[in-house]
Every structure is written in C-alpha cells, then in structure tokens.
Amino acid sequence: MNDKLFLIAIGGTGMRCLEAFVHLCAAGMFDDQEIEILTLDTDQSNGNKSRVEGLVELYNKVKTNDSSNFGGRPNANTFFSAKLNLYKFFTDYSTPSRKSYKVLSQVSNISNACKQDNEELADLLLDPETVQNFELDHGYRAQTHLGSMLMYHGIIEAAINAKRGGKDVKEHEKALQKFVQLIQKNSGNARVFVFGSVFGGTGASSIPVVPIALRDSVSILSDGTSSLDLSKVKFGSTLLTDYFMFTAPTSAQKSADKVIADSNNFALNSQAAMQFYLGDPTVRNFYKRLYHIGWPASAKLDVTGMNSGKTITGGREQENPAHVVELMCASAAYDFFTEPIVEKQATYLYRNVETDDNGQLRLTGTSFINDGDKFENKLGAFFSYAHLVLSKHQGALGLPGNEGLLERFADQKIHDYDSITNEQAKELDDYLKMFAYNVVNGNLTKGWMYQVKETVPGMFIFNNDAFRTGVNEIAGIDPGDIFTDDRHNWDKPLLSSRYDKFIKGLIDANCFPAEDQHVETVKEQYLAHIYNAITMAQKYDF
Amino acid sequence: MQTSVFPCYMVAIIVFVAMFLLAVIVSQMISFKPDRSDVAARKVWFWVFGALTLVASFGIDFLVNVNSITVPTLYSKFLIHSCIAAFSAFALYILLGIVISKSTRGKLASWF
Numbered sequence: 172m173n174d175k176l177f178l179i180a181i182g183g184t185g186m187r188c189l190e191a192f193v194h195l196c197a198a199g200m201f202d203d204q205e206i207e208i209l210t211l212d213t214d215q216s217n218g219n220k221s222r223v224e225g226l227v228e229l230y231n232k233v234k235t236n237d238s239s240n241f242g243g244r245p246n247a248n249t250f251f252s253a254k255l256n257l258y259k260f261f262t263d264y265s266t267p268s269r270k271s272y273k274v275l276s277q278v279s280n281i282s283n284a285c286k287q288d289n290e291e292l293a294d295l296l297l298d299p300e301t302v303q304n305f306e307l308d309h310g311y312r313a314q315t316h317l318g319s320m321l322m323y324h325g326i327i328e329a330a331i332n333a334k335r336g337g338k339d340v341k342e343h344e345k346a347l348q349k350f351v352q353l354i355q356k357n358s359g360n361a362r363v364f365v366f367g368s369v370f371g372g373t374g375a376s377s378i379p380v381v382p383i384a385l386r387d388s389v390s391i392l393s394d395g396t397s398s399l400d401l402s403k404v405k406f407g408s409t410l411l412t413d414y415f416m417f418t419a420p421t422s423a424q425k426s427a428d429k430v431i432a433d434s435n436n437f438a439l440n441s442q443a444a445m446q447f448y449l450g451d452p453t454v455r456n457f458y459k460r461l462y463h464i465g466w467p468a469s470a471k472l473d474v475t476g477m478n479s480g481k482t483i484t485g486g487r488e489q490e491n492p493a494h495v496v497e498l499m500c501a502s503a504a505y506d507f508f509t510e511p512i513v514e515k516q517a518t519y520l521y522r523n524v525e526t527d528d529n530g531q532l533r534l535t536g537t538s539f540i541n542d543g544d545k546f547e548n549k550l551g552a553f554f555s556y557a558h559l560v561l562s563k564h565q566g567a568l569g570l571p572g573n574e575g576l577l578e579r580f581a582d583q584k585i586h587d588y589d590s591i592t593n594e595q596a597k598e599l600d601d602y603l604k605m606f607a608y609n610v611v612n613g614n615l616t617k618g619w620m621y622q623v624k625e626t627v628p629g630m631f632i633f634n635n636d637a638f639r640t641g642v643n644e645i646a647g648i649d650p651g652d653i654f655t656d657d658r659h660n661w662d663k664p665l666l667s668s669r670y671d672k673f674i675k676g677l678i679d680a681n682c683f684p685a686e687d688q689h690v691e692t693v694k695e696q697y698l699a700h701i702y703n704a705i706t707m708a709q710k711y712d713f
Numbered sequence: 714m715q716t717s718v719f720p721c722y723m724v725a726i727i728v729f730v731a732m733f734l735l736a737v738i739v740s741q742m743i744s745f746k747p748d749r750s751d752v753a754a755r756k757v758w759f760w761v762f763g764a765l766t767l768v769a770s771f772g773i774d775f776l777v778n779v780n781s782i783t784v785p786t787l788y789s790k791f792l793i794h795s796c797i798a799a800f801s802a803f804a805l806y807i808l809l810g811i812v813i814s815k816s817t818r819g820k821l822a823s824w825f
Contacts, residue, residue: 671744674745675820
C-alpha cells in the first residue's frame with residue numbers, strides 16, 4: 172500500500188470516531204503508515220474534541236523517545252505502529268462580530284439596495300429570528316443548510332488568511348494550510364476519509380462540502396497555479412445515522428438559545444440526509460465510498476444523565492461517552508485505507524452483524540472488518556496488555572504498571588529496556604488507562620473499551636469476565652483469559668498461572684523484536700517485545 | 714583400614730550436586746508474581762539449599778566416614794578433610810550459582 176492517508180474528524184461524533192481510530196492505531200491495525208489527521212469543529216472548547224486531541228498527543232508522547240524523533244516513526248506488527256500527525260482547526264465564532272450568522276454576514280461598503288437584496292435572500296433560506304441569530308460557537312445545532320455554507324466559508328477564509336501571511340495568521344489557520352498543502356503534494360495517491368454524523372450539526376454540514384473546500388483552498392494557497400484533481404483524490408466517509416438521544420430542551424431553553432438540537436428530530440434528519448447522499452451528484456462524484464452505519468432505535472444511548480439532565484448545546488460539557496458504532500466507523504476507515512478502490516462513483520457499503528437466538532447482538536471481529544481474526548488478535552492483544560499493566564501490575568490502582576513490568580524483564584537479565592524512564596513508563600500507563608479503565612478515589616472510571624462494551628446489548632468480542640467493573644474484582648482479571656474462543660486464551664499450566672507462563676516466555680528468542688518490525692527506539696522495541704509475546708500466546712494462525 | 718580421605722570429598726560432591734539440583738527445581742517451581750515476591754523467595758531458597766549443602770556435607774560425611782574411626786590421628790585427619798570438603802562444596806555451590814545466575818535468563822537469574 173503506497174497511498175498517503177488523510178483523516179478528517181468533524182464535530183462531536185467525528186471526534187469520538189477518531190478516538191476509536193486512534194485506539195485501533197494503538198492496537199497496531201495500521202502498520203507502516205503515517206496518517207495526517209485534521210480535527211475540524213466549530214466549537215473549540217468541545218469536550219470530545221479536547222479529549223481526542225489529548226489522546227493523540229499522548230499517543231505521540233508514547234511513540235516519542237526524545238526531542239529528535241517527535242511522534243516516532245511507522246513500525247509494523249507491533250503496538251502503536253502508525254505515526255500520527257495532528258492538525259487542529261476550528262471556525263472561530265468567539266468574537267462579537269462573528270457570534271451569529273446575522274453579524275458574520277454583514278458586509279460593509281455596499282449600497283443599501285444590495286444590502287436589502289442580501290437580507291431578503293438570506294431570510295428566504297434562513298429564519299431571521301432564530302437561525303440567523305443563534306450563537307455559533309457551540310456549533311451549527313443541526314441547521315445543516317446554514318452549516319454547510321458557513322463551514323465552506325470558514326475553510327476558505329482560513330486559506331485566504333494563511334496565504335496573506337504575516338503575524339495575524341492564527342495557529343489553527345496555519346495547521347489547515349499545512350494539511351491542505353500535504354493533500355496537494357500527494358494528490359495523485361491520497362486517500363481522505365471523513366468522520367462525521369449525518370443527523371447532527373457540524374459533521375452533517377461539512378461532509379458534502381469538504382472536497383470542494385479543499386480543492387478551492389489549494390487554489391487559493393497556490394494563487395491559482397495548482398489545483399486539486401478531485402477525480403484522483405479518493406474520498407470516503409461514514410454516513411452515521413442517529414444512535415443517541417437526550418432530554419428534549421425546555422421551552423425556556425429554546426427561548427433563550429433560539430435554536431437548540433432536539434434528538435427527537437434526529438431520525439428525521441438522518442432520513443433526509445440519506446436521501447441527499449443518495450441523490451446529490453456532487454457527493455456521488457467526489458466520494459468513492461460511503462459507509463452507512465446505523466444502530467437499532469430501541470438501543471439508543473441516552474446521554475442525558477451524563478449532562479446533569481439538561482440539554483447541552485456544546486462546549487466543554489459536551490463530552491459523550493464512547494459507543495460501539497464509533498468503532499464501526501473507525502473500522503470503515505480501516506476498510507477504506509486498506510482495500511483496493513477502483514470505483515469511479517460513490518459506492519454505498521454496509522455490514523450486517525449477527526444476533527443470537529434471543530435477538531441479542533453477537534459482535535465478533537468480522538462484525539467490524541473482513542479479516543475478523545486480525546481484528547480480534549490485535550485488539551485482544553492490546554486489551555491483554557492493558558489488563559497486564561492495569562490489573563496484574565495494578566497500574567489502575569496507583570502502582571507503577573509498566574515500570575513493574577519492566578522490572579520483570581530486568582529480573583530475568585533482559586536489560587535491553589533499562590533506559591526507559593519512569594516518566595515514559597507512566598505515559599504508557601496513562602494511555603492504557605484511557606483505553607481501558609482507571610480507579611480514582613476508590614471508583615472505577617471506565618475508559619474507551621469499557622464504555623464501548625457498555626453500549627452493546629449482547630456479546631462484544633471478548634468474554635464478560637474481561638470487563639469486570641468492581642474495584643475489588645479488578646485485581647482478579649486474568650489478561651490471558653479474555654477470548655470467548657478458548658483456543659486463543661493463553662495456555663494455563665497445571666501447577667502455575669498464565670501470568671507465570673507469560674513472563675517466563677519473555678526470554679524466548681521469538682519474542683525479541685525482529686527486523687521486519689522496523690523498530691528503532693528502545694520504547695518501540697519494548698512494545699514490540701510485549702506484542703510478540705502476547706500474540707504468540709494467543710495462537711492466531713496467520 | 715581406609716586412610717584415603719577421598720570418600721569425604723565424594724560425599725561433599727554428591728551433596729553439592731543434589732542440593733544444587735533441588736535449588737534449581739524449587740526456583741523453577743516458584744511462579745512469577747506481579748509484586749515480585751517470587752524474586753525474594755528464590756533467593757531465600759537458594760541460600761537455604763546453600764546452607765544445607767554445608768551442613769549436610771559435613772553431617773553425612775561425619776556419620777558415614779568419620780564417626781566410626783577410632784584412631785585419633787586418622788579421626789583428626791578425616792575431620793579436617795570433612796570440614797574442608799563441606800566448605801568447598803558450599804563455595805562451589807555459591808560459585809556455580811553466581812555463574813548460572815549471571816549468564817542465564819529466566820527464573821535462575823533471580824539468585825544474584
């Protein structure tokens with residue numbers, strides 16, 4: 172695979188899909204890849220945006236050995252194998268002159284007649300009392316007819332400012348410029364995947380306009396000397412329909428905020444969006460693959476309780492927990508990035524999942540990607556690693572997790588990783604806590620994997636014992652006993668434990684990093700060693 | 714009447730080999746534990762069997778070879794060589810333990 176990979180995560184849902192994608196990268200699903208990631212939102216303080224940007228930064232810290240190799244380099248057949256480069260962009264509506272469409276769209280130095288024409292045209296399409304006056308800094312609030320226009324405007328405006336240069340160019344505008352120029356440089360073999368929902372505000376607004384906005388930005392940044400051939404750049408996207416709900420806003424809230432999203436309308440929004448995506452010629456020409464991902468209405472996640480019972484419009488308080496559909500979206504990105512793409516026009520893809528005799532979901536590796544064994548092996552290996560550190564070495568309970576594991580290497584006279592500092596070991600612990608769980612003030616804080624499991628009515632790949640939630644039960648989790656198929660659980664010796672066999676196995680020559688893993692730094696070598704030991708113990712036959 | 718002290722050293726060698734093998738077997742049987750308490754356990758058992766090497770070498774040698782001697786000069790000679798043999802076995806036990814611990818990976822590396 173020689174194509175250059177780009178990912179754009181848009182809006183709150185897009186950010187959570189990106190979170191799932193980053194965890195798949197940590198599990199080693201994207202070998203030998205350097206992936207450029209743009210976070211795109213209207214709401215710079217959005218809780219989900221902050222969370223995923225913090226996650227990517229922590230991922231990069233894990234891969235960084237010292238100041239000379241920030242973010243590490245791509246590896247193969249190991250954890251954290253992909254290199255991730257993050258670019259943060261947002262459309263800035265924080266100042267009084269940009270707070271709403273009404274003030275943002277004001278144009279000076281035009282005649283009164285022209286001004287009136289503009290207002291009448293706007294009033295025709297955008298309700299003058301509500302849509303034109305709500306505050307934009309928490310997003311487009313499911314007003315996609317406004318959002319598409321404003322998102323395009325925001326991207327083009329940033330390109331113009333970046334082109335102008337000088338000290339007034341903002342950091343997020345420079346980030347967008349770098350991202351766009353990279354796409355231009357690799358336009359012959361670029362694959363761009365867009366994460367976003369179709370039922371909300373920002374993602375739904377942006378997905379249709381992203382290809383054109385990028386094309387026009389390239390033109391602006393190059394003064395018209397370059398262009399982006401959209402027939403060569405391969406675009407893909409998720410079409411994620413509604414999967415969560417929240418309490419309907421009160422009349423008082425509607426009156427105060429003018430426009431506020433109502434989850435009762437999400438299904439209708441989704442239906443309208445799907446009709447658009449099926450019929451719109453722009454989308455059909457520019458996107459090669461569209462992945463339709465949905466969730467049963469009866470199993471929607473109610474996020475009201477997580478937001479103190481009130482409808483949150485955005486900002487720091489909007490930080491919804493992870494959901495399994497976001498992992499499905501990340502798997503869609505995996506499919507787009509790894510499978511050959513020959514389509515000239517949009518292809519709409521979906522995947523069926525199994526249910527058992529009681530109608531409960533039965534999610535296995537093949538529920539997510541074609542090579543289900545690979546998915547289970549890699550995600551399972553990373554989950555085992557998390558339990559090894561957080562449970563067995565009690566990293567979740569405040570003890571040094573990876574530091575303790577490194578001591579086990581030194582005990583057996585494997586001194587290859589002695590130079591890993593306690594701080595570097597702690598960064599790995601912190602990542603694993605975000606991935607799986609942590610115990611804070613005696614209470615379990617569920618990380619991404621546990622949150623995803625909670626949203627599945629039925630089986631989620633691994634056995635239920637692997638997801639114990641009692642603080643007193645955490646220490647009893649066996650990292651080698653997480654699969655429902657016992658063939659892939661670690662061998663259990665008669666007179667000792669799986670942990671004992673695993674640690675003993677670390678001295679096996681096959682566990683040491685191999686040349687084809689392309690690992691150079693000590694941290695990368697340590698991760699490769701753990702990966703080799705765990706995947707050998709899991710006995711997947713590739 | 715036997716006057717050669719070779720049997721003293723034979724006993725010491727046999728005891729040394731037996732104790733060392735026991736030390737290896739017991740160390741391998743102690744499971745790795747996340748809290749690393751197994752490291753201390755293996756060290757303890759190594760020194761226990763080391764001490765037993767010393768005590769058992771001398772003790773068995775005394776009972777088998779020395780105690781039955783009635784000639785005072787021979788008794789003294791055998792007693793001295795029993796002590797030398799016991800301490801030699803102990804020293805060999807420690808030396809071999811260090812060599813194996815430093816040159817091997819795995820559970821036996823815990824000894825030193």
